[in-house]
Amino acid sequence: MSLSSDQAAESLKEIDRTQRRSAEARSYANSSPFFILWGVIWMVGYTVTDFYPHYAGALWTALMILGFVGQIVIGRHRAHIGQPLRGSGLRMLACFLAIFGFVAATYAVFGHVGWKQQASFVPLLCALFYVLLGLWAGTRYVVTGIAVAALTLGGFFYLPAHFLLWMAFVGGGALILAGLWMRKI
Numbered sequence: 001m002s003l004s005s006d007q008a009a010e011s012l013k014e015i016d017r018t019q020r021r022s023a024e025a026r027s028y029a030n031s032s033p034f035f036i037l038w039g040v041i042w043m044v045g046y047t048v049t050d051f052y053p054h055y056a057g058a059l060w061t062a063l064m065i066l067g068f069v070g071q072i073v074i075g076r077h078r079a080h081i082g083q084p085l086r087g088s089g090l091r092m093l094a095c096f097l098a099i100f101g102f103v104a105a106t107y108a109v110f111g112h113v114g115w116k117q118q119a120s121f122v123p124l125l126c127a128l129f130y131v132l133l134g135l136w137a138g139t140r141y142v143v144t145g146i147a148v149a150a151l152t153l154g155g156f157f158y159l160p161a162h163f164l165l166w167m168a169f170v171g172g173g174a175l176i177l178a179g180l181w182m183r184k185i
Contacts, residue, residue, distance in 0.1 A: 028140055028182035033074045035144070035182060039175030041067050046119070046168035053115070068096055099125070116156065116163055123152045123171055144178040 003011070045063045049056045103122060107113060113121075127149035134141030151174055155166035 028138060031141075032179045032183040034071060035175045035179030037070045037074065037179075038067060039172045039177075039179060042123075042172030042175060043168045044172075046164045046172065049119070050164035050168065056115075064096075064100075068093070116160065119164060119167060120152050120156045123148055123167065127152065140178070140182055144174070147174050147178070 041063050045060055048059050052059075103125070106121070107118075127145040130141045130145030130148065132145075134143075134145060148171060151170045152167065155163050155170065159166050
């Protein structure tokens, strides 16, 4: 039994679609623990900052270091379970430093900004990255980015008195839910 050229072309298209869906599913599965990690960090950071604002600088510095170390541990663990992420530790460090440098430069250019602007800028920047990543890697990133941006802006404009707690539970919760959603393939 031989295939017609139309049948062969359709089979190749189906193989390509399957490969793309498989790559997207792997991307989601690989991203899931990172979203959960950063969701927990946001919950802790924004909650403690609301109750103890004097310690915000030291707290967020410690949480960023913890998050970076957590990313390395997760990356190494994923490499051991058959999902190699060669060089991911150095790439993550480079990304972290680039983002940190961008945020520091932005604050330097615009001068002193209020606590609420600082607390919303990084989540909005993350939301942008998720949307941009999603344009290539999958719709779930786009949905996550839009949700984080919308929730951040909603809290910023409509709940100014409770913005930090809003970001802790809704912003951090959105990342945790996205991580759980991405885990489901």
